Each structure stands twice: as structure tokens, then as C-alpha cells.
Amino acid sequence: MRNYNWYSQLIKPTWSPPAWVFGPVWTFLYVLIAISFGKVFWMYFKKQIPFLIALPFVLNLIFNFSFTPIQFGLKNNLLAAVDILLVLGTLIWAMVAIYPHSKWITYIQIPYLLWVSSATVLQLTITYLNK
Numbered sequence: 087m088r089n090y091n092w093y094s095q096l097i098k099p100t101w102s103p104p105a106w107v108f109g110p111v112w113t114f115l116y117v118l119i120a121i122s123f124g125k126v127f128w129m130y131f132k133k134q135i136p137f138l139i140a141l142p143f144v145l146n147l148i149f150n151f152s153f154t155p156i157q158f159g160l161k162n163n164l165l166a167a168v169d170i171l172l173v174l175g176t177l178i179w180a181m182v183a184i185y186p187h188s189k190w191i192t193y194i195q196i197p198y199l200l201w202v203s204s205a206t207v208l209q210l211t212i213t214y215l216n217k
Contacts, residue, residue, distance in 0.1 A: 092161055097215040102208060115198050122191045123147065126184060135187050142180035149173045163213040170209045174202050 094105075123143050130140040149172040157166040177199055185192045 093158060096163075096212055099208070099211050099215070102212075111201060115201060118194050118198060119147075122194045125188065125191060126180075129187065135184075139183045139187060142176045142183055146173060146176040146180055149176060157209075163209070163216055167209050167213040170202070170206045174199075174206045177202055 123146075126135070126140055126143045129135045130137060149169055153166060153169050153173065156162055156169050177195065181192045181195050181199065
């Protein structure tokens, strides 16, 4: 509760989505991520793709799951901004890397890409407004 109070007191842009939006959106996105990333890891373990194709997916999960502890545990906006940029960068890398091997995996990332892009702009804005 204390961490939510900290976040709720930050200066946010007027276009910041309400808190209740995050749960349903992430639930939907995690279903897409589980299906598509699971397929990528299956392809790697079946030796259908090399590790370098799976690597950005692994890194994306690490950076994605690191965001909440950084933002709400450490309460560090700057580090959270760096982390969300890494989430966005590894997602784009993953989409480009897997495209020649499985186009549907790239296409299924589009909602995730749109959300992470807007989350990146939001985090960068929050970081700037609260410096």
C-alpha cells in the first residue's frame, strides 16, 4: 500500500491511464506473451532457431519482470525509465529477429509493442516531471 501511495503522489501527465486499466491490459498481454514466447523457446529447444534469435525474448522477459520491483520497490523513476527503454528495445529486436522464422509471432507482438511504446513515453514523462 505504501508503494502505491508513493506512485499516486507522483506528478503524472493528464493523459496517464487510470490505475484500473493496467491489470486487464497486462493480463491480455501476458497471455499473448506466454503463447508467442513459449513458441520461440520451443523452437529453440527443438533446434529450429539459434540462440541469438531467442536471446531478445529472454532479455525482454528479464527487463519486463524487473520493471515493477524497480519502479515500486526501489521507487527509482530514472532506473525504471532505463528499464522500460530496454523492454522496448528488446521487443523490437525480438520482433525483427523472429520475423523470417515465424511471422505470426511478430504480428502477435503488435499489441505488446503498442502498450510498451505508450508505457515508455509515460515513464519518460513521469521521470521528467518528477526530477
